[in-house]
Amino acid sequence: MKSEVKTQTPRKTKITLIVILVAGISLLHYLSDKSLYYYHVFYGELYFLPIVMTGFWFGLRGALATSLGITACYLPFVYWHWHGFSPEDFDRILSVLLYNSSAVLIGILKNREVNANKGRLEAERLAAMGKSLAAVAHDMKTPLVAIGGLARRLQKKFKENDPDREKSGIIIRETERLEKMMHNMLDFSKPLELQLSHGDINEIAENSATIVSETAQKRKIAIECKLANSLPRVAVDAIRMKQAVVNLALNAVEASPEGEIVTLCTSDADHEVIIDVVDCGGGISLAHRAKVFDPFFTTKKEGTGLGLAIVKKIMDAHKGSLEIVDNSPKGTIFRVMLPKQ
Ligand SMILES: Nc1ncnc2c1ncn2[C@@H]1O[C@H](COP(=O)(O)OP(=O)(O)O)[C@@H](O)[C@H]1O
Numbered sequence: 001m002k003s004e005v006k007t008q009t010p011r012k013t014k015i016t017l018i019v020i021l022v023a024g025i026s027l028l029h030y031l032s033d034k035s036l037y038y039y040h041v042f043y044g045e046l047y048f049l050p051i052v053m054t055g056f057w058f059g060l061r062g063a064l065a066t067s068l069g070i071t072a073c074y075l076p077f078v079y080w081h082w083h084g085f086s087p088e089d090f091d092r093i094l095s096v097l098l099y100n101s102s103a104v105l106i107g108i109l110k111n112r113e114v115n116a117n118k119g120r121l122e123a124e125r126l127a128a129m130g131k132s133l134a135a136v137a138h139d140m141k142t143p144l145v146a147i148g149g150l151a152r153r154l155q156k157k158f159k160e161n162d163p164d165r166e167k168s169g170i171i172i173r174e175t176e177r178l179e180k181m182m183h184n185m186l187d188f189s190k191p192l193e194l195q196l197s198h199g200d201i202n203e204i205a206e207n208s209a210t211i212v213s214e215t216a217q218k219r220k221i222a223i224e225c226k227l228a229n230s231l232p233r234v235a236v237d238a239i240r241m242k243q244a245v246v247n248l249a250l251n252a253v254e255a256s257p258e259g260e261i262v263t264l265c266t267s268d269a270d271h272e273v274i275i276d277v278v279d280c281g282g283g284i285s286l287a288h289r290a291k292v293f294d295p296f297f298t299t300k301k302e303g304t305g306l307g308l309a310i311v312k313k314i315m316d317a318h319k320g321s322l323e324i325v326d327n328s329p330k331g332t333i334f335r336v337m338l339p340k341q
């Protein structure tokens, strides 16, 4: 990694090089005699060099900054040589337009390439992570089932008031937590094969609310559904979608203070059917918003950080999308959008 950083030309050196090039070419223009027309044509073409270089190094913004800098350096020269719309004048004006349009084109192409690479690297990173997780989860499975089973059998042997009964209870609870984590790891790492059917989104929202209601009750949070009167059926894997909505609703419950309400709202938009999971919790800071979908990102003491990564995976498989919206006056809305077609 270190050597990689060392071999790259630092940003400052690149910028200095570009400035020297633009200044050098401009000086050639201003210092050469007016009559040397073909020399000036050649110098004009040299301006493409810094434009291509900045476009390649810094993308659209860099290329545009260079072409505008060149325009600023070159326009006084055009004015100085002005003959009143002679073919040469026209040629020079055209060159200025060409500098800027090629900067835009090179910049856009470079930005596109960078974004495509980012997406590819992210997909490769997630695939590698998924593979290692699957291996770890697979190895954890058998010993965990054995530990949980033995602890349950052991607990039955202790009397109600035996202090060892409480200890075996802790083993059982912690094993269950690890088992849940292992299921999450497997869900995240396994390729998702959807069983699509024409699903009723209102039914999915209601079922998800029922699944979460027990946990919500324990935390003194109410779960409400506000369902749209009629919704078109959409192609959906009902089990997976329920898993996604339950994950979102659990997060909403965990983020809410006692006495609050978590609401699941469904609605019909032009091209999508929407499920909003609404809470009145502390909200998500802008800094965290970029990270919450990363696997293992968690701010909770006992969190796995896999809930939202799984939701994202389920939404991607449905070609749907997921948005975080601020709730007013406080809290968060996780908006699930499923395409109608
Ligand atoms: N409704 C919400 N309100 C506030 N923060 C949230 C909400 N949902 C998710 N988060 C944040 O996103 C993080 C990642 O969530 P998740 O992937 O479900 O993992 P976990 O719940 O195990 O922490 C949480 O730890 C929390 O910081």
Ligand SMILES: [Mg+2]
Pocket: 247, 250, 251, 306, 307, 308
């Ligand atoms: Mg969660």
